[in-house]
Amino acid sequence: MNEQDLIRMVQQARMQHDSTARPSAITGNYWLECKPLIEHTPTPRAGEWVIETDLTQVDALWTQIRTATIAGHLGYKSKVATASRSIEHPQQRVIVVRTVDADQTDDVTRVGEQLRAMGITPNRYERING
Numbered sequence: 001m002n003e004q005d006l007i008r009m010v011q012q013a014r015m016q017h018d019s020t021a022r023p024s025a026i027t028g029n030y031w032l033e034c035k036p037l038i039e040h041t042p043t044p045r046a047g048e049w050v051i052e053t054d055l056t057q058v059d060a061l062w063t064q065i066r067t068a069t070i071a072g073h074l075g076y077k078s079k080v081a082t083a084s085r086s087i088e089h090p091q092q093r094v095i096v097v098r099t100v101d102a103d104q105t106d107d108v109t110r111v112g113e114q115l116r117a118m119g120i121t122p123n124r125y126e127r128i129n130g
Helices: 003-018 058-070 105-117
Strands: 031-034 047-054 077-081 092-099 124-127
Touching: 003 031, 031 058, 047 058, 047 105, 058 077, 058 092, 092 105
Parallel strands: none
Antiparallel strands: 031 077, 047 092, 047 124, 077 092
């Protein structure tokens, strides 16, 4: 077994754990994530739609986004924060839906429109690396 095989095994175990986890009930990991069944490799110009929510809505939103991501309707990966980054707002949570390339405006627009069709209004789109 080489290093890449080991990394792949760890990632698969994490995805299996995250597939049934509820963000509001997790404290040991900062992020839960999911990927589509057919994976896509992001470019260095990847970006993400950011959805701000709170502890009362995060589980329902995450279930919708996780299902759509796994089915291949959204980006190459989606993540949900299991904790708030704000001391002043401890109930705040963030979900991100990542796109392969922020410069591929057709795909960025498609993912944003799909989120809106699901009844989810993203707060903003941003590049991950700058």
